Amino acid sequence: MTRPLHRRDLLRYGTAATFLFPVLRSRWALAATELPRYVQVYIPNGCRPSQFYPDRGRDDGDFDLSGTILEPLNPLRSKTTLFRNVFTDGNIHGMVPRIFTNGTNQNGRSDGPSLDWMVADQLASRGLGTPFRALHIGVDTPYPASGRQVTPVRNASGQPQPLETDPQRVFDRLFSDLTGSVDARCSDEARRGRAAERSVLDAHRSEISSARAQLGLDPAELRVLDEYESGVRELEMRLAPEPNCEQDGGAPPEIEALGAAVRGAPKAEHGRLMADLIAWAFRLDLTRVASLNFFSEGGDTDGGKRRNIDIASWFRYRDGDYHPQGETVDTFHHHLSHFGDDSREGRWHVAVNRWAVGAVAHLAAHLEAVSIGAGSLLDASTILYMSSGGDGDRHQGSHSPAVLIGGAHGTIPMGVYRDPGSRVYHGSVLRSVADSFELPGNDFGSNPDRRPIQRLW
């Protein structure tokens, strides 16, 4: 059984290690730095198939992503596999609870955990836990992302999990005790803030326990309080650890620079910053599982109030891409999906989604640049990008994207653009990724066909 390395060990000795990736050996017997990483990516409201998939190169290994929404991945297309005709069943705006889970319910409820939750559980069950179980990231997702249309991350009970939307909070959680000066980390203000957070959560937990005892509730109602208490405990686990107040952190200069970059970073920088945070967390083995979720699926109001919807306040468009001096995109991501390619909103939609893919490509490139033995950290990772459907205007589940980046542990051929010719349900893709992590059998979604996609080869 492999002991998770302490963060300070990694900083002292570096992450270089002889990397062996024997296909025949179970991957859970590998050294900690070699263990596979998993990232699931969600960009909602369909993918605009006409602008997403390359016209040529299907099935012949010679595809080019230039000019498409996936263009930022072009330099890494040899480590990218793209499926053209994956099918998501049901109302696409009801897919969020189901897109990465084994659940079948709509209306905000899922029967079970999302794939990232299952992978993290698998690691923990094998004694391969990391200081942080997983990172659940939201990029320009509204508020703490408590809504059913925002967070595809579901716990074992199928309940939605909050996303971290502030890069600074993520940085502090991961690296606060490794960076900066003792004075900053251990100032009175910092100590007070941490004390307040812990005290409030502690008071919540004892209040729930007391209510349970006092009310003498029916088992069904006790479940409501159990879930409340679990929610509090989950948040307690996410609190930044007590910092080291005896010596300065000694973090590499790149992490110090990242810490400076996240402070007050504008929204336009959040995608790449979050990608770097995930990459560094992987490099230092602080976690091996992450989910990266953009924007918000469907519906633009909640409780009768317009939500502080994604992109409208900050995205600037010029010549097909984000540009800080470009024109304001003054509407919501969902709204953009309901316009044709030759409309202004359609062009904005392409640019916004390309910007999001750019963040994913940035993550992949960062991992690719980290050598591990004969390969790279990207080879040891699987990034899975999916959406709720294909044509978001017509709410069609056909031509939904399934993009795999990284090594997939050699179980899925990479550098391939495949159109299966008939429907492949999104559950088949999840099945294949789950198999690559040796997850026990799970039924994904309500798909009638749950065979892994490997049958296509």
Next chain:
Amino acid sequence: MSQRLKRGCFRDRFALVVLGVCGCVGPLTEPEVPGPPPPPSAEARASLVFPGEDASLAPRRLWRLTSSQLEAQVEAALGTIINWGDARLFDAVDEAYANHQSGMSMPGANVHALLEMGDRVAEALAEDEACAGFGCDEAGLEVLLHRLHRGRAPDATIERGRALLQRLEAAGFPAPEAFGRAAGWSLGAVGVLFRTEVGAAPAERVVLTPLEQASGLAYLLWGEGPPEDLIRAAQNGALDSPEEVEAKAREMARDPRFARHLGRFLAQWLGYEHLDGATKSSELFPFFDDDHRRRLQVEIDAFVARVLEGDGSLVTLLSTQEGFQTSELPETYAGDEVEGGRTLTRAGLVLLPGVLAARSGSQTTKSMTRAARILERLFCIHLPEPDNVDLSVLPDPDEANSERERFEVLAETPSCSGCHRLLNPVAFAFERYDPAGRYRKTTEGEAIDPSGELGLGVEPVGSFSDAVEFMTAAASSVDVQACFVRQAFGFSFGLHPGPEHDPWMREAFSAFEDAGYALEELFVAFARSNFFRFRGRLEGDR
């Protein structure tokens, strides 16, 4: 058969009498009797639409507040408006209503949101040396906790609040900030976040205590926590008898807070709560901006208020041709026909432009979605989402000149006809209203034929020449009136009405009918029922 259709067909008895799909229904009298059958008696009508006999009581003691209710409760207790920003609990929307208890839980995501809401409270109080008049000390926190608990906070909760305040002060927070953080924590106290209905002495049928009934009345009729005077009245014995509870309910229904609460229900019922987020193509509808949305909402609110100030009847609400603000919204009503004070091309709330625009698409009407919603909300007919169907029979929108031309084929396609023989007539009737809710007679240069027939239910709408005739007939149909009772019952008690609730709904429907379908009387009838005053005995009752 999908869960939704199974549920719909099981619960909605009149849906079983599907004349348009399944053929004719025989007369209620002997077949040999010539001529049209006599209309059923009022009692028979109520039994037809709510036939279930086994009455059961609500099996709950914990009712989580919606995010809006929690916000209102906190603001009322503090006596100040809080800038909540985006901090908000996730309220599971079940069918239409963001309060169905089956989904009202507190997972990690909601705990996170709750902490954010607590931070907003702390921010609001941090600069206030008087702490909103509570005095920034333990005694003040106790008073606040009692108010938030709608009467009396448990001693253990008060002790916990005091201990938290002491810890925060010991950590070095100045008094207002420490008090603010403790106040923020109190939002998550179980007795604040949840309405608890433990009731009086355990019995097979547990009567709620007067305080619990006061709280229940306030949420039933106003959608917010009970004010101090109502709490005091309950504590002084003014709600000890069913007659007193009814009298109080009647008084509360005349308060402006009832009209606001009813407005929230109507907005969720017909989906126009989404009007604020409705966006339209700027090329096709350049006038549809924030100001326009605001004026549409003003019109809706004024329309409902006008009905309530008149006869307050559901029939009027759904069929009146008066109260449309044709002068205030000239760009919207340019195509309408107005005569005297009546807008001849409109009838009732459903045909208000804001209601129509709220759930239409950015560029298209989304005619079938619109029709499905009307069938669901007005007739309680739940049609399943199309699943795994071959859409190749459907003409491309660019190839068809009208929605009728596009979708008529589906009424004859075997895998689609079951739903589309219901959807199509409704969808085509409403095509005379564009995505912005404007009246039109043509689209793409082609005349719109809004005529059709809907022949299902106990009192079918039958043939109609347009949506105005459709809504006029629907408003007077027992199917729509009963469905409204069912919707209001589900909203009021946060549940899916099932056969076990039929006796309560039948009782309320009879009172509603006797009162000429006055909206206020329906909610008073809910308050009068034993379903409100009692709950069922549960495991764990002491």
